[in-house]
Amino acid sequence: MGAGTEPDGSSRSDEEWERFLRESVAGAADAPKEPSARAREVAKRLRAEPGHGPEGWRSYTPARPKRRTGWYAAGLLASLVLLVVALAPGRIVSLFAGADAPPLAAETARPTQAPPVEAAQRPTRNEPFRGSPAARWASGAAGITVPTAGSVGWMSAAEVEQALARSRDFLVTSGLDRGVLRGERPEKAIALINPHQKDVQHLLHTAFRTPSAKNDPLLLFSRFQPSHTHLVGDVIKTRGRLTYQEGKRGALQVTADVTFVYPVTRADESGDDEIMRTIVRRELVLSWDDPDKVITEPGTFSIVSYKYDMTNGGCGAPTGYLTPPFGKDRQTDQAGPESDPYDRSAPVAGGESPGDECGRATRS
DSSP: OOTTBOTTSOBOOHHHHHHHHHHHHHTOTTOOOOOOHHHHHHHHHHHHSTTOOOOOTTOOOOOOOOOOHHHHHHHHHHHHHHHHHHHOHHHHHHHTOSTTSOOOOOOOSOOSSOOOOOOOOOOOSSOTTTTSGGGGSEEGGGGEEOOOOOOBTTBOHHHHHHHHHHHHHHHHHHHTOHHHHTTOOOHHHHTTBOTTOHHHHHHHHHHTTSOOSSSOGGGTOOOBOTTTEEEOSSOOEEEEEEEEEEOGGGOEEEEEEEEEEEEEEESSOSOOOOEEEEEEEEEEEEEEOOTTTSOOOTTOBEEEEEEEEEESSOOSSOOSSBOOOOGGGSOSSOOSOEEOTTOOSSOOOSSSSOOSSOOEESOO
């Protein structure tokens, strides 16, 4: 073996060999020891045996750090998801807007845009709001936001709070009461209307007997004809709010803007599982008048204005009922303006009644 050769035959640099000789002569404590001839012979024999070759005394190589491919892959996937969300947030929301999607926060002000478009999904009896923004809305009265009360005009804060509660009661009894939805006369709701308001009382006296465009119960109440339509399930989705301000002669003026979504099916036993959603948005202005200035009764309000818009509620001459078109009765050539029934970013358009001509809903 040459002077510059390792036990395993590898070469040693001249500088290292000179240092080894110098430190050996000096008797350095940590100087490496040259193996004996016997030790070299034993090492050679062990290396010849398969699977038992010991590492050389200078042949140790530190282990390579493992490549963290899992972390890199996860990071790449997260980046792609964030990119998709940024480019198409509405579609991502629609994928998770089912039964397990979190409910929307209460509406406290007019939204600035329509809700995202949902992926097309057919409603079922178990999931009648499937594929609709209403899937994330609150149910029943919980979807109608009532603001914190303060004193206004002739009313104290406590009186305003009570008036706001009764205003919401009117919306509940006129648009959510099961008997009223089945076509019964809305006695509880009517009891909240000032009996001395002549024009509204005339509407109430004639609308249920001989409905017309001018005197139609649908102007104030949601009603379905039991022989034509059945509600699906026990849940009606709602979204909207009450606001208030001081009105004429110091009255408390309450504005209600609420959208109701009714899942329905045909009443006959044809075996057809077609489920539709009738959507009604109502905008009412109610005046809680000072009894010293206006003839009224305690606990009642006067109706200043009423407007509503409906989708899948029927077209043509008024019948006093919402009449959803099923199957071949669906309108395919509607000539009215196109609109999104879930868009609450603008006030209800038009007059007091949608009229005979139906618009085209972009979704339901």
